[in-house]
Each structure stands twice: as C-alpha cells, then as structure tokens.
Amino acid sequence: xxxxxxxxxxxxxxxxxxxxxxxxxxxxxxxxxxxxxxxxxxxxxxxxxxxxxxxxxxxxxxxxxxxxxxxxxxxxxxxxxxxxxxxxxxxxxxxxxxxxxxxxxxxxxxxxxxxxxxxxxxxxxxxxxxxxxxxxxxxxxxxxxxxxxxxxxxxxxxxxxxxxxxxxxxxxx
Amino acid sequence: xxxxxxxxxxxxxxxxxxxxxxxxxxxxxxxxxxxxxxxxxxxxxxxxxxxxxxxxxxxxxxxxxxxxxxxxxxxxxxxxxxxxxxxxxxxxxxxxxxxxxxxxxxxxxxxxxxxxxxxxxxxxxxxxxxxxxxxxxxxxxxxxxxxxxxxxxxxxxxxxxxxxxxxxxxxxxxxxxxxxxxxxxxxxxxxxxxxxxxxxxxxxxxxxxxxxxxxxxxxxxxxxxxxxxxxxxxxxxxxxxxxxxxxxxxxxxxxxxxxxxxxxxxxxxxxxxxxxxxxxxxxxxxxxxxxxxxxxxxxxxxxxxxxxxxxxxxxxxxxxxxxxxxxxxxxxxxxxxxxxxxxxxxxxxxxxxxxxxxxxxxxxxxxxxxxxxxxxxxxxxxxxxxxxxxxxxxxxxxxxxxxxxxxxxxxxxxxxxxxxxxxxxxxxxxxxxxxxxxxxxxxxxxxxxxxxxxxxxxxxxxxxxxxxxxxxxxxxxxxxxxxxxxxxxxxxxxxxxxxxxxxxxxxxxxxxxxxxxxxxxxxxxxxxxxxxxxxxxxxxxxxxxxxxxxxxxxxxxxxxxxxxxxxxxxxxxxxxxxxxxxxxxxxxxxxxxxxxxxxxxxxxxxxxxxxxxxxxxxxxxxxxxxxxxxxxxxxxxxxxxxxxxxxxxxxxxxxxxxxxxxxxxxxxxxxxxxxxxxxxxxxxxxxxxxxxxxxxxxxxxxxxxxxxxxxxxxxxxxxxxxxxxxxxxxxxxxxxxxxxxxxxxxxxxxxx
Numbered sequence: 001x002x003x004x005x006x007x008x009x010x011x012x013x014x015x016x017x018x019x020x021x022x023x024x025x026x027x028x029x030x031x032x033x034x035x036x037x038x039x040x041x042x043x044x045x046x047x048x049x050x051x052x053x054x055x056x057x058x059x060x061x062x063x064x065x066x067x068x069x070x071x072x073x074x075x076x077x078x079x080x081x082x083x084x085x086x087x088x089x090x091x092x093x094x095x096x097x098x099x100x101x102x103x104x105x106x107x108x109x110x111x112x113x114x115x116x117x118x119x120x121x122x123x124x125x126x127x128x129x130x131x132x133x134x135x136x137x138x139x140x141x142x143x144x145x146x147x148x149x150x151x152x153x154x155x156x157x158x159x160x161x162x163x164x165x166x167x168x169x170x171x172x173x
Numbered sequence: 174x175x176x177x178x179x180x181x182x183x184x185x186x187x188x189x190x191x192x193x194x195x196x197x198x199x200x201x202x203x204x205x206x207x208x209x210x211x212x213x214x215x216x217x218x219x220x221x222x223x224x225x226x227x228x229x230x231x232x233x234x235x236x237x238x239x240x241x242x243x244x245x246x247x248x249x250x251x252x253x254x255x256x257x258x259x260x261x262x263x264x265x266x267x268x269x270x271x272x273x274x275x276x277x278x279x280x281x282x283x284x285x286x287x288x289x290x291x292x293x294x295x296x297x298x299x300x301x302x303x304x305x306x307x308x309x310x311x312x313x314x315x316x317x318x319x320x321x322x323x324x325x326x327x328x329x330x331x332x333x334x335x336x337x338x339x340x341x342x343x344x345x346x347x348x349x350x351x352x353x354x355x356x357x358x359x360x361x362x363x364x365x366x367x368x369x370x371x372x373x374x375x376x377x378x379x380x381x382x383x384x385x386x387x388x389x390x391x392x393x394x395x396x397x398x399x400x401x402x403x404x405x406x407x408x409x410x411x412x413x414x415x416x417x418x419x420x421x422x423x424x425x426x427x428x429x430x431x432x433x434x435x436x437x438x439x440x441x442x443x444x445x446x447x448x449x450x451x452x453x454x455x456x457x458x459x460x461x462x463x464x465x466x467x468x469x470x471x472x473x474x475x476x477x478x479x480x481x482x483x484x485x486x487x488x489x490x491x492x493x494x495x496x497x498x499x500x501x502x503x504x505x506x507x508x509x510x511x512x513x514x515x516x517x518x519x520x521x522x523x524x525x526x527x528x529x530x531x532x533x534x535x536x537x538x539x540x541x542x543x544x545x546x547x548x549x550x551x552x553x554x555x556x557x558x559x560x561x562x563x564x565x566x567x568x569x570x571x572x573x574x575x576x577x578x579x580x581x582x583x584x585x586x587x588x589x590x591x592x593x594x595x596x597x598x599x600x601x602x603x604x605x606x607x608x609x610x611x612x613x614x615x616x617x618x619x620x621x622x623x624x625x626x627x628x629x630x631x632x633x634x635x636x637x638x639x640x641x642x643x644x645x646x647x648x649x650x651x652x653x654x655x656x657x658x659x660x661x662x663x664x665x666x667x668x669x670x671x672x673x674x675x676x677x678x679x680x681x682x683x684x685x686x687x688x689x690x691x692x693x694x695x696x697x698x699x700x701x702x703x704x705x706x707x708x709x710x711x712x713x714x715x716x717x718x719x720x721x722x723x724x725x726x727x728x729x730x731x732x733x734x735x736x737x738x739x740x741x742x743x744x745x746x747x748x749x750x751x752x753x754x755x756x757x758x759x760x761x762x763x764x765x766x767x768x769x770x771x772x773x774x775x776x777x778x779x780x781x782x783x784x785x786x787x788x789x790x791x792x793x794x795x796x797x798x799x800x801x802x803x804x805x806x807x808x809x810x811x812x813x814x815x816x817x818x819x820x821x822x823x824x825x826x827x828x829x830x831x832x833x834x835x836x837x838x839x840x841x842x843x844x845x846x847x848x849x850x851x852x853x854x855x856x857x858x859x860x861x862x863x864x865x866x867x868x869x870x871x872x873x874x875x876x877x878x879x880x881x882x883x884x885x886x887x888x889x890x891x892x893x894x895x896x897x898x899x900x901x902x903x904x905x906x907x908x909x910x911x912x913x914x915x916x917x918x919x920x921x922x923x924x925x
Contacts, residue, residue, distance in 0.1 A: 029747050029757075031740070044747040050740050095733070118764065119743045 027121045030146060032153055033100060033113040035082045040113075041120075041146055041153035048101040048108060050116050053093050070110060072101060077108040085161060104162050111161070120153075122146045127155070206593070228545050235538030242531030245524055552581045556588070563592055718785045725778045732771035739764030 029044040051072075056079050058068040065084035069076050079099070083090060096115040101108055126147045141160050146153040742760035746753030 029743070031744070044744055047744050049744060050737060052737070098737075116737075116740060119740060119761070 026124050028124055028127065028146075030120050030122055030153060030155070031100070032117045032120055032151075033098070034115045034117060035086060035113050036088050039117070039151065039153050040082075041155045042100065042102070042158070043155075044119060046102050046104075046158060048103050051099050051101065051110075053097045053099060053112070067112060070099075072108065072110070075108060077101070077110055079110045079112060080162065081112045082161075083112070083114070102158060102162075104158055109162055120148055120151070122148050122153075206590070228542060231538055231541055235534055238531055238534040242527055245527045248524075549581070552585065556581070556585055560588070569596070718781050721781050722778055725774045725781070728774040729771055729778075732767045732774065735767035736764050736771075739767060 030041040031044055031047055031050070032039055032041050034040065054070060056068040056070050059066065062068075065081050067079045067081045067084070070079050081090075091114075093112075094114075098113055098116045099110040100113055100116065101110050128145050128147065141157055143155040143157045146155055739760045742763065743757050746757035746760055749756065
C-alpha cells in the first residue's frame with residue numbers, strides 16, 4: 001500500500017475536517033440511506049431535504065447516471081441516479097424510493113436512492129478513514145466509514161459523485 | 174421287372190411319335206436351313222480382305238508411333254546436350270561482353286577525364302541531340318539508373334547517370350559485336366518504341382508501374398538463362414535492392430533470380446548460393462574481376478550473416494577485388510540467373526509422356542494382331558478335324574459350328590450342307606424301317622396288356638362289392654345314433670321351463686332395491702342445500718377482512734409520510750445549529766412514533782391475512798363435501814339405471830330360453846329324417862353288389878379272344894429285323910438313340 005502523500009487525496013481532506021469537527025462538537029449527525037444492499041451515509045449539513053420520487057424529464061446526450069431534471073418548487077435541478085453511478089443493476093422505483101436533495105457548491109442536485117432509513121448520531125471517534133484494501137476509483141468515492149453499534153455506514157464523497165454535474169447545472173441555468 | 178421298364182419306354186416313344194411325324198420334320202428343317210443360308214449370303218459384306226486391310230493400317234500406325242517414340246528418345250539426348258551448350262554459350266558471351274565493355278569504358282572514361290572540353294563539344298554537337306534528350310531526362314529523374322539504346326543494326330548504346338559527377342555519359346559502340354540476332358535483343362526491338370525503354374513500362378505486357386528502368390534491362394534476360402549485366406550507381410541500388418529483387422521475382426516469374434551486386438561506392442552485396450558460385454566458377458571464372466570477387470567472397474571473414482544471406486560491408490572490400498583504376502569507373506555488377514531446370518523440365522516431361530504413349534500403342538497393336546491371326550487360323554484347323562471324322566462314317570458331326578462371316582465361313586457352310594443332305598437321306602431310311610418295327614412291337618405288347626388288365630378288372634370288382642357291404646353297415650349305425658339324439662332333445666325342453674320360473678322371482682327383488690336407492694338420492698340433495706348456506710357466510714367474512722386491510726394500508730401510508738416529515742425536520746434542525754437542537758430531539762421522537770404505528774399496522778395486516786387464509790381453507794373443505802354429495806346422488810341415479818338395464822336383459826334371456834326349447838324339437842325331427850335316408854342308402858348298396866358279379870363274367874370271355882391275334886404279328890416282325898441290320902452300318906441321328914435299338918433287339922430275341 002503506497003503512502004498517501006498527495007495533498008488532495010480524500011484521506012487528507014477528511015483528516016482535516018475531522019480535526020475541525022473535534023474542535024466544534026463531538027457528535028456528527030448522519031442521514032443513512034441504502035443503494036442496493038449497502039448502507040451509505042451523508043452528513044446532515046449537506047442535505048437540503050428528502051422527498052418522494054416524482055417525474056423526471058430526461059435530457060438527451062447525457063451520461064447514464066444523469067437521469068434528467070426535475071422541478072423543485074419552481075427550481076429546475078438535475079437528478080443523479082446513484083445505482084447508475086455505482087454501476088449497479090437498474091430496478092423499478094418502489095414506494096421507498098427517495099430523492100435526497102443536496103446543496104452542492106451552492107447548487108441543488110437531487111440523488112435517487114433506494115431508501116432513506118433514518119438519522120443517526122455518530123460520535124466523531126467512531127468514524128475512520130479510508131479502508132486499506134479499496135481500489136483507487138473507490139477511494140475517490142468513499143470519504144470514510146462510520147461505525148455505530150452493529151451498523152457500518154460508508155460515508156460518500158459528494159465532490160466525486162457530482163463532479164460532472166457542475167457543467168450540466170451551469171448549462172441548465 | 175425288365176418287362177415293365179421296356180413297356181414304360183415304349184409308351185414314352187408312342188407319345189413322342191404321335192406329336193410329330195419324324196420324316197416330315199426332317200425335310201422341313203433342311204429346306205429352312207437352305208433358305209437361311211441364301212439370306213445370309215446377301216447380308217455378308219465384311220470379308221476377310223477387309224479385315225486384312227484394317228489389320229495392315231493398324232500395324233502401319235503402330236510402326237509409325239514406335240518410330241516417333243524412338244526418334245524422341247534420340248531427340249531428348251540431343252536437346253539436353255544442346256540446351257546445356259546454349260546456356261553455356263549465352264552466359265559466356267555475356268561474360269565476354271561485360272569484359273569488353275568494362276575495358277572499353279575504362280578507356281573512354283580516362284579520355285573524358287583528361288579532356289573536359291570533349292564533353293562540352295558533345296553537348297554542342299547536333300549529332301548528339303539524342304544524348305541531350307537523355308541527359309535532361311536522367312537529370313530530372315534521379316530514380317533512373319540509366320537507359321539502354323538499341324539501334325536497328327543491333328548495336329547497344331548506354332546512357333548512365335554518373336551521380337558522383339552529376340553528368341550523363343553516353344557510350345557508343347561498347348563492343349564491336351552485333352547483338353541483333355540475340356533473342357533478348359529481338360524481344361526488345363519488337364516493342365513499340367524500340368529505341369527507348371521509358372520509365373514505368375513493362376516490355377512484355379505494356380503495363381505501367383515500373384519502379385526504375387532496371388526492369389528494362391533485366392527483362393531480356395528472361396529469355397537467356399544465365400547472363401551478366403553491368404551498371405552503375407550501386408549505392409542507390411543497394412539501398413533499394415530488396416524491393417527491386419522482390420519486384421523482379423514477381424514480374425519475371427523466375428523462381429530463382431539471384432541478384433549479385435558489388436558496389437565500388439561503399440557496399441558490396443552478395444547472396445551466397447552454392448549452385449551459383451559453382452556456375453560462376455565453371456562459366457565465367459576466366460574474367461579476372463569475377464574470379465577475384467568469387468575468391469574473395471569465399472574466403473572472406475568479414476561477411477555478415479543476415480537472414481541467411483551474406484553481406485560484405487566496407488569500402489575496402491572493393492579495393493581487394495578490383496585494381497584502383499577499375500574502381501574509379503566501375504561501380505556495380507548485377508548478375509541475373511534463370512533456373513536451368515525451368516528450361517529443361519518441360520521438355521523432359523514431354524518426352525516421358527511420349528514414351529508412355531508409345532509403349533501403350535505397341536501393346537495394343539500386338540494384342541490386336543494376335544487376335545486376328547487366331548480368328549483366321551482356328552476355323553481352318555477345326556474344318557480339317559471335322560472332315561476326317563466324317564470320312565470315318567460319323568455323319569452327325571458338322572464341318573464347322575461357328576457361323577463365320579468370311580470366305581472360310583462360306584466354305585464351311587457349303588460342306589455342312591452337303592453332309593447334312595447325305596445324313597438326311599440315310600437317317601430317313603433308318604427311321605422309316607425303325608418306325609415299322611416299333612409299331613408292330615407296340616401292337617404285340619398291347620395285346621399282353623389287355624389280357625392282364627382284364628384279369629385285374631375282375632379282382633377290383635370283387636373288392637368293390639365287399640366295400641359296399643361295409644358302407645351299408647355304417648349307414649345303419651348312423652340311423653341308431655340319430656334316434657338317441659331325438660330322446661335327449663325332449664329332456665332339454667323341460668329344464669328350460671324351470672329356468673323361466675326362477676327369472677320371475679328375481680324381478681320382484683329388484684323392485685325393492687330400486688326403492689331404497691331413490692331415498693338415498695333425496696337425502697343427499699338436502700345436504701347440498703345446507704352446504705350452500707354455509708359458503709355464503711364464508712364469503713361475507715372474507716369481504717369484511719379485505720376492507721380492514723384497505724384501512725391498514727392508509728395507516729401505513731400516513732406513518733411513512735410522518736417519517737419523511739421527521740427526517741426533513743431533523744435536517745432543518747441541523748441547519749438551525751445550536752438553536753435547533755431541541756427541535757431535532759422532537760423530530761427524532763416523531764419519527765420513532767411513526768415507525769411504531771407502522772409496525773403495529775403491519776402486525777394487524779398480518780393477523781387479518783391469516784384469518785382470510787383460514788376462511789379460505791374451510792371454504793375449500795365445504796366445496797369438497799359438496800362435490801362428495803353430488804357424486805353420491807349421481808352414483809345412485811346410475812345404479813337405478815343399471816338395475817333397469819339388468820331387468821331388460823333378464824327378459825331377453827327368458828325369451829332366448831323359450832326359443833332354444835323350440836329349436837330342440839326341430840333337431841329331433843331332423844334326426845328322424847337322417848335315419849330314414851340311411852335306411853334307403855342301405856338298399857341301394859345291396860343292388861350295386863349284385864351288378865358287380867355280372868361284370869366279372871363278361872371280362873373273362875374277352876381274354877380268350879385276344880390270344881389268336883398274337884401269332885400273326887410274330888411273323889411280320891421277323892422280316893423287318895433283317896432290314897434294320899443293314900442300315901445300322903451308318904452312324905445316324907434318329908430320335909430314338911442307338912442303345913434303344915439294341916435293347917429292342919434283345920426284346921425281340923426274348924419274344925422269339
């Protein structure tokens with residue numbers, strides 16, 4: 001395992017944030033959602049709101065994982081399919097399917113997930129950095145792993161998930 | 174025993190002679206054969222003469238073929254000898270040409286180099302207009318090595334670029350030799366522009382696409398196996414040598430082109446080929462330059478092996494081969510060799526084919542001539558053999574059996590006819606006397622037969638009488654048996670009546686059973702009504718439980734919505750930071766409540782589901798009970814039907830029993846009639862018996878009358894006997910064979 005000397009590696013960035021978090025408070029609120037069989041987590045500060053599935057308008061000439069755009073109270077925002085993004089099999093939407101609207105670089109983006117489970121309070125000490133065995137592409141996606149009782153939550157990196165959205169969002173506006 | 178055999182044979186003869194008169198048949202056969210012979214004579218067109226001419230023609234063609242084959246054998250030796258010589262000659266002449274050209278060029282170059290004004294004067298002179306044209310052409314086309322000019326007289330002029338000096342040098346009259354009769358020259362001359370082989374033109378096909386004029390030089394060599402060509406600017410060539418060599422292979426269709434190149438300008442190139450070196454040593458070792466090159470290449474240690482071909486690099490290589498003066502003016506050497514086998518092999522193949530054809534022809538001719546000789550001679554030998562046999566008195570032999578369509582055939586036919594006629598006359602005589610003899614014999618033996626058969630007749634008649642008596646006795650027996658049968662039929666009839674009474678009793682019992690089964694059907698119908706009421710109640714239960722499930726789904730939905738609201742509330746609380754902390758706790762509690770209500774709603778739904786399941790199960794059981802009841806009632810109905818059928822069948826039986834009784838009485842009547850008939854038969858048999866006795870008496874009288882005719886025939890036969898002895902001197906084919914006449918003689922002796 002080569003050492004992560006890169007200044008911009010996700011590990012480093014998270015390490016810094018962790019240090020800041022320790023300084024302010026000792027509890028992190030995480031929204032737990034599932035895609036496929038895995039539980040993923042996202043810090044509550046980044047989430048704007050959670051809504052039920054609604055109609056999505058498809059856009060031509062976009063990558064697979066960009067499902068299209070939707071109308072959120074008069075705002076047109078892009079929709080990203082996390083199943084498509086993670087390279088999983090596509091499934092029919094269920095009654096549990098939810099859209100997590102996140103505030104990413106001052107722009108709203110909706111992400112389609114299989115289910116939103118709950119909000120959990122995780123002590124900062126229970127969050128660890130990147131596991132050693134993952135590949136480079138996974139490393140870019142995973143911010144860290146939160147460990148809560150018997151639950152293991154993979155914290156996703158929003159920058160990686162939505163980096164190609166930026167241009168699209170600019171185009172929509 | 175012997176008598177019987179003789180008698181049988183005589184009978185057979187009798188049958189044969191009756192079918193056709195032998196004398197008439199013989200005469201008819203003879204006349205028919207004569208007619209056939211006459212017809213054939215007209216049809217016979219192929220004679221022995223014609224056959225002989227055909228044989229002669231075949232023999233001549235065979236002879237010519239063999240002569241041709243032998244000629245080709247001789248020719249083969251000549252060809253192989255001369256071809257080799259020609260190859261040697263041509264290669265040698267080219268070698269000489271190269272040598273002469275080299276020395277002449279060296280001289281001229283020396284002159285040019287010493288006097289530069291000479292070149293300028295060339296340029297000015299109108300006479301060398303052609304040279305200027307080429308000069309311009311070659312200067313503007315750096316990829317062209319040079320051009321050969323061939324004039325009508327057969328002289329060769331070469332324009333080569335001398336790239337080191339940048340000038341074009343023309344060589345006139347390189348040698349004094351005239352090349353107009355050389356095949357490669359002729360080939361070149363026949364092209365559309367005989368004076369100039371322009372760039373990118375194929376001489377043979379007229380196609381374009383040539384990389385350089387090298388092809389124009391090499392093409393004539395295709396028709397001269399093994400020759401040498403000199404040219405300049407090897408640097409350029411050596412750079413491009415592989416491409417050119419491959420191109421040459423493709424365009425000239427020579428498999429074994431080998432390009433051997435030495436370059437004064439820096440590169441020496443040589444492909445080692447043992448065959449080629451051997452060829453060089455044999456043919457052109459007299460040329461000092463080449464012999465030096467060979468010896469150097471064979472002994473050199475500075476060879477580089479590249480893809481199994483040897484290259485000798487370095488400027489010094491040339492210095493070792495050539496003296497310094499030659500090095501100045503002689504840049505390269507290209508040798509192109511055609512395969513010797515390419516030239517000779519087709520000729521050899523042709524020769525092999527001819528030899529095989531010739532041998533096949535000889536074999537064919539010899540077999541034909543043998544068969545012809547056999548056909549002519551064999552019939553003659555046969556005729557000679559058969560005639561000698563006829564001379565000894567055997568007239569049954571034919572002169573020649575084969576109907577040959579030649580003169581021999583005609584001769585044999587004539588002789589056959591003569592013998593047949595003689596044979597016919599004698600056989601007629603023998604046959605007629607034999608026929609008389611046979612007739613009298615038959616008459617004689619016929620008498621004996623009559624006697625014998627009459628006595629046999631008597632015995633047979635007596636036997637017949639005895640068998641008639643036996644027949645009468647058996648008829649009596651039949652009569653007795655039929656009486657007994659009559660009695661049996663009467664008792665049968667009584668038993669039938671008893672059976673009928675028992676049938677009536679069973680009919681009454683059947684009625685009771687029918688009543689019972691009708692009651693059973695009614696009670697099962699009542700059970701069915703009760704089951705219908707029960708299943709109606711079940712339906713009511715399942716409908717109300719469905720409604721409950723609908724309500725639970727609404728509760729579940731509300732719980733879900735509440736959960737979502739709680740989630741969003743906690744997000745808002747987080748955004749509010751420290752102020753929202755209390756609110757986040759409330760949101761958490763709300764979400765917990767929502768979850769609990771959802772869970773209890775799910776549990777209720779589960780319980781309802783189970784109830785519905787149980788109701789359905791009991792409903793199924795009721796359904797099965799209903800089907801059981803239905804089955805019982807149908808079974809009962811069927812039973813009733815079957816009982817009715819049984820009743821009908823019993824009635825039929827009753828009827829049949831009655832009919833059987835009637836028939837039995839008819840049988841009794843028939844038996845009585847049979848007995849009557851048997852009695853009548855008996856009477857008739859006795860009448861036949863008395864008739865037989867009378868027949869016996871008449872036959873005995875007949876026998877004594879026949880004996881008197883016997884004596885008269887004996888004397889007649891004696892006289893014919895003497896005639897037959899005379900005729901037997903000839904061997905003749907008569908219908909009855911010789912052995913038979915001998916037997917006949919024995920019979921006559923016995924009779925005498």
